[in-house]
Amino acid sequence: MTDVSVTSPVERIARVIAAEALSINGEGGDPSAGGEVDAVWEQEVDRALAVLRTLREPTPEMVEAGRAAGGDPAAVWNAMVRAAIGQEETV
Numbered sequence: 612m613t614d615v616s617v618t619s620p621v622e623r624i625a626r627v628i629a630a631e632a633l634s635i636n637g638e639g640g641d642p643s644a645g646g647e648v649d650a651v652w653e654q655e656v657d658r659a660l661a662v663l664r665t666l667r668e669p670t671p672e673m674v675e676a677g678r679a680a681g682g683d684p685a686a687v688w689n690a691m692v693r694a695a696i697g698q699e700e701t702v
Contacts, residue, residue, distance in 0.1 A: 620695040624659035626652045660696055667692045 618626075629652045631637035634644040641647060669677070669688045677684020 621656060621659045621663060622652065624662050625655035628652075628655040628658050628662075663692055663696050 626648055629648045630644055631639075633639040633641050633647050633651075635642045667689050669685055673688065674685050677688065
């Protein structure tokens with residue numbers, strides 16, 4: 612099993628998509644799908660990137676919550692998601 616704390620956001624999302632399809636906790640039938648997820652998560656990278664691309668623009672509520680925390684949240688959010696996407700596009 613991979614330590615997700617050291618994986619990119621794209622890999623994390625791809626693993627979740629794979630696990631949802633394979634695990635009994637999702638739509639699959641495998642009661643212990645970790646090994647299978649390790650073997651197939653890379654097949655879900657395009658879907659994971661699509662998820663991240665949809666998150667590039669924050670909702671008004673997210674912007675307001677970010678403003679309350681300080682700084683320019685829309686720019687920060689966009690830059691962070693673009694950076695996460697870029698990690699995988701350069702591989």
